[in-house]
Amino acid sequence: MLEQHTIEVMGGPKNLGGAVRNQIDLAERITQGLPRSAALAVRRRLGLTEEELAAGLGVSAKTLQRQAKDAVARLKPAQSDRLYRLARVAAFAEDVFENRERAHRWLREPQRGLGNRAPLELLGSEAGAREVEDLLGRIEYGVFS
16 A cells, blocks of 8 residues: 555656556666656655755756756656655655645654654665654554654
C-alpha cells in the first residue's frame, strides 16, 4: 500500500511513464531517470520551493532551472533515487498523520526525536531517511519519541 502511495506522491503512473507493477519496475525507472514531471509533482504536493526541491535532489536550483527548459528532461539516476526517497518518506508521513497538511508541516518542523532537526533536512542520505522513517514508525505505534 505504501508503494502505491509513494507513486501517487510522484504524480502517479502517468508521470512515471506507465503502470509500476512491482519494485523491479520502479528500480528500472529510477535507473533510467525519472521524468522531471515527477519532481514537479512532489514539489507541488509538498509545497516545496525550487531551492528546497533542489536541495532534496542534491543539485543546485540552477541545474533544475536548466532541466526545466527541456520539455522531456529526465532526472539523473542519483537524483531520481533521492526523489523516490523524498516521496517515500512523504507518503509514510501522510499515512501516519492521516492528514496531508499536518504531515507536510511535520516534515518541515524540528523534531526532538531527530536531534531537533527537521525531517526534510535529513533526507539527503539513506541513513537520515531511515532515522525519519524510524521516528514515523514510533509515532504510528504510539511509542514516546
